[in-house]
Amino acid sequence: MTACTLLATLVACANEPVCSADESTASPATMPAKHAAVFKQYCFDCHDAASEEAGVNLEQLSFDIAKDIENAERWAKVLNAINSGEMPPADAEPISDDQKSAFLKDLSEQMVIARKRLSDTGGVVTLRRLNRREYANTVESLLGVRPDVSVLPDDQATSGFDTQGASLFMSSDQIEQYLASARRSLELALSPQKPTKMRTVRVEPEDEYTPHYAAAAEQMRDTRRRADAFLSQTEKPASDFGFLDAYQAKRQRRIEWLPLMEDYLNRPETKTGITLIMTIKQGGYTKVKLPVLHESQDGRYTIRVRAAAYPDARGRLHYLEFSEGFGTGRTRLGWRKVTAPLSAPEIIQFSFVHRPGEKKQIWIHQRSHQDRADKNQATIDMQANGIGTPPGLWIDWAELTGPEPDGNREQLATQILFEKPADWTEQRYAGEVLRRFAERAFRGKPANREYLDQLNQRYHDNRAEGQSQTEALIDTLSIILASPSFLYMIEDAEPGTADGVRPMLNGNELAVRLSYFLWSAPPDDELTRLGRTGELLDNDVLRQQTTRMIADARADKFVRGFVYQWLQMERLGMFQYDGVQFPTFDNAARECAGEEIFQTFQLILDERLPLQTLLDADFVVINDVLADFYEIPGVDGHAFRKVPVPNDSKRGGLLGTAAVLAMGSDGQRPSPVERGVWVLRHLLNDPPPPAPPNVPMLSRLDGQLLAARDLARAHQEQPQCANCHQKIDPIGYGLENFDAAGLWRDTEVITSPGAYRKRKKLKEFEIDASGQLPDGRQFANYNELRDAVSERGEDFARGFTESLIGYGLGRPYGFTDDALANEILSYANKNGYEVSAFIHALTQSSAFRTK
Incomplete structure (x- = not known):
């Protein structure tokens, strides 16, 4: 296929002259008329009205991109063809870099507007x-x-x-x-x-596990003895000693983990309990397993564990981890820190609900990673001390009490x-x-x-x-x-009025919409009654009910449902972090990092703080797990609470949270691009256009050790890449002092790939965290970036409002919602930008109360 034929498949004919756009009266999503010069200089030799080669007439492509979906699709194909280098063809005059960059920049920006305009539902809520x-x-x-x-x-x-x-x-x-x-x-x-009778079952680990580990150690010793016996003679074959050949005998003779098992068995406390260590067995760690709970044994259960901590262990290993499941799949339930010494163990209590129809077993073990990091770290420790990772906890016994009847x-x-x-x-x-x-x-x-x-x-x-x-x-x-x-x-279909105005919701329908908005569930008895009688249609009653529902514990469903999607928090679970490289960013730290976002939003809602607090808070909302991760002293207990931070702290506000920073990485290196895009989209309400397809790979850089900034600069050498990266990357640079897990660093270290034991530091770079926002505001470091972003509070509020409308009305935010957004922002402004003010303004609006 020739290049001209290819372009013919990308762009179809339209009905409006290309040069008809008047920039002085252009509507949104209109390509500036000055770019007609690009078509005239580089395309019209083959694709004007006279030649119309391969059936393509670019003179008839409307510069009003959002004129209709068909026209927008043609422009999208033009964008892709130029981005990929397909156009102009190789034997034609190439577009100059300056013209190409300006053309692609404007077209990308106008395509974003066109997509919004063409996806506008006009206020219609889809069934x-x-x-x-x-x-x-x-x-x-x-x-x-x-x-x-x-x-x-x-x-x-x-x-x-x-x-x-x-x-x-x-x-x-x-x-x-x-x-x-x-x-x-x-x-x-x-x-x-x-009915299942409530009872208490106690597990004594020394009876359940110590004999098993003793047998495993003896089996290791026997393997070594047989290998020694075979390798010390030449008359008898390997099979007489239980081996396939000499290679297998030599390999199995090297039982690296035997010293760990012997150390475990030699500890006097394992005679009366279990020491939590890493092992070579399935699961990677010693654990206490509670009795299996069957499908009919549903209800609330309480676990009590008598435990103590080894003083010299790593801090993260002083936490018990509770997980549930059956077979190989595990779901983590929570964590509890143990502070008592071996001489005076403490009782740790933990509750959970076993749901009807499930079959599961509770495990109690030490904090863990998703990957093999705990085993890998134990191997590294074994090379250093000959044994392995020192134990963190000892459990005397564990009890399971339940079920409490579900009334x-x-x-x-x-x-x-x-x-x-x-x-x-x-x-x-x-x-x-x-x-x-x-x-x-x-x-x-x-x-x-x-x-x-x-x-x-x-x-x-x-x-x-x-x-x-x-x-x-x-x-x-x-x-x-x-x-x-x-x-x-x-919602019962009723015809609209002659001028197209749709009817209002009746009381019952309004109760349902309000309840699913704030609770993601049906109305309760009070809301149902007010809906049935029609009292809910009164503005004051609606306001009172909205206030009641926000204060109810069930509003947690709104916080988690809305915030998770608004901030695109699914990225937090997308990558597997190298536990040796990021030892403290384990399951507990990652899940608590996500919880910090929800708890912070909830606190701002409960304490009626301004939405702006999410950008410039002088506090964090954390528990003991995150306090350890952030190295903030004085936080005891698993409950999340408000903790003040000093003015020079790196924490406080969304930008300093481990969740946001980890989402802007691939689990190994932070990404200035991902972090920059996230800030633009969620904090500045200035989303960049989607990445174009067929972006050329920078294969010439393969094998080179480059800092993140140098990699980004290399992308900007390509005009089709520079348009976006010049806007995105400078924001991401300001967050480069945070590694992939969100911990502060002063230098960027690149290590060799491969097995964890063979990694070496290859290069180290000083971090330059300077950059600028799209409006030209420059910053020299992270603190200045955070200040610059916090000064854009109005943009943040606008983006939040648009997202709230989309979530609450069950349809994408569109151009016809601009007036509604303005009303909500005006009301919120008069009420100190409290989060509840945004919610009240939406629920009181005619859009929320209209079918």
């Missing part, structure tokens, strides 16, 4: 199903059982939030998945079960299968069970008569087939939980 979070919360509110949502349709959030209807679709065959999920949840909630689930089950009045027939009772449950499941909207008749017939058929009353009801109730009226957020 959507419950996302996974909302579905789980809703089922739990009805049944007291939390369903497994992993088998349900994904929440394909195309615009950043899982509340947006355009992303929440499903196919008809997926109804079966919802039916199966509903039936399973109903069986767990309603099927008669023999809420029992109450909900009784509410569904209420006691049948003596004078009712079974058919009347079943019909009333179905009617009441359907109305609750449909969030206050009564089911129609025809639907209820079909459900009653289904129940009757089930009974005729020999099913018990409960079995027949469970099958029929599951249909309700797979119905569109349950799975979808349905």
Whole structure:
């Protein structure tokens, strides 16, 4: 295919002359008319109206990029063709670097605007199903059982939030998945079960584990003895000694871990408990396993552990880690620090909930990494001390007490299968069970008569087939939980007025929308009552309810659901960190780093602090795990709390959090590009255009040891790369003093790749943290960058407002929402930019209260 033919496949003809754009009256997403010179000089020889080679006429490409989707797609293909170097063809005059850079810069920026304009819904809220979070919360509110949502349709959030209807679709065959999920949840909630008696089980580790480790050590010694015996003679074959050949005998003779096991067994405290160490066994560490909890043993349990700490161990190894699962998969539940000495052990207490239908086992062990880092570090320590990583904790015994009965689930089950009045027939009772449950499941909207008749017939058929009353009801109730009226957020369709204005929500619909916005769950009794009576439509009542709901513990669902997606926190779990290179950034530090973001936002909401506090806080919200990671003294206990930091601290505000800094890395090196993009998008509300496809690789730099700034400069040598990088990278430079895990450093060290034991320092660079913001504001270091960003509080507030609108209204923010954003910002300004003020302004708006 020739270059001209290729371009023909990229750009189709349009109907408006290219030179018709008037920059003085141009609408947003209009390519500046001055760039017509690029087409005239480099393209029209083949692609004007006269030649129209390969059927392409660039004279007819409208410079109003957002004129329609078809025109925008043509411009996107032009952008990609020039970015990739396909155009102009190799045998034609190349576009000068200055012209190319200016053309691509303007086109990239206008494409961002065009995408927003063309994705604008005009205020229409798309019918959507419950996302996974909302579905789980809703089922739990009805049944007291939390369903497994992993088998349900994904929440394909195309615009950043899982509340947006355009992303929440499903196919008809997926109804079966919802039916199966509903039936399973109903069986767990309603099927008669023999109650599990509450009891306490104590595990004595010395009885469970010490004999096992003694046997393992003896097996190692036996292997060594057999290897020595074989290698010291020549008459008998290797098989007589249990080996394949001499190579295997020599290899197995080198039992590096035997000294560690012998050290463990020689410690007197292992005669009365267990010492937590790294081992060569599966799991990588010694652990205490509590009894297996089966599907019917649900409820709240309490763990009590009598433990003590070895004083000379690394600080992170003074934490107990609690994890759950069955088999190889583990989920971390939490951490508790042990401070007591061996001479005076302490009791550590930890609670958790075992959900109905699950089978799992609780492990108690030391803090761990996701990868083999703990084993690798133990090997490094063994080379230094001949034994391995010194132990951090000793456990005398562990107790498991439970389950405490779940009174809420029992109450909900009784509410569904209420006691049948003596004078009712079974058919009347079943019909009333179905009617009441359907109305609750449909969030206050009564089911129609025809639907209820079909459900009653289904129940009757089930009974005729020999099913018990409960079995027949469970099958029929599951249909309700797979119905569109349950799975979808349905607001009755009513025609708009003659001028296109859509009708307002009624009281019940407003209660549902408000509740799913702030709680990701159905309304409670108070909100339901106010919606049913219409009182919620009163502005003052709505304000009072919004205030009540924000203060309720269930608002945690809003904090986590919104903040996680607003700040794109999924990147925190995308990369595996090298535990030898980043020993303190383990599972505990990483998960607590994410929790710091949620807890900080929650505190700002609770204490009615300005939104700006997220940029320039003089405090952090941390627990003991993060205090150790940040090296902030005086923080004891696992609970997160507000901790003041001095003026010269690197912490305080989003930019100084480990979560944000770790998200801007690949798990090995920090990325000025990722960090710069994140700041532009989330703090400055100035998102750069998406990275173009077919960006040329810098293969000429392979094998060179370059600092991050030098790598970025190399990209800027390419005009198609320079447009974005000149805006992004200078911000990222200001964060270069933080390594990939978010710890402060003064130099950047590059080590050799390969096995952890063979890595060597290859080069070291002094860090230059100077740079500038897109508006030209320069900074010399991180502190000045943070100050410069905090001075852009209005831009930050604008971006926050746009995201809140997108999350709360269930559709992407569009140009038609500008007036709404301005109203919200004006109200927030009058109320000190408190986070609650943004929420109140949105919930009071006509957009939130309109169908």
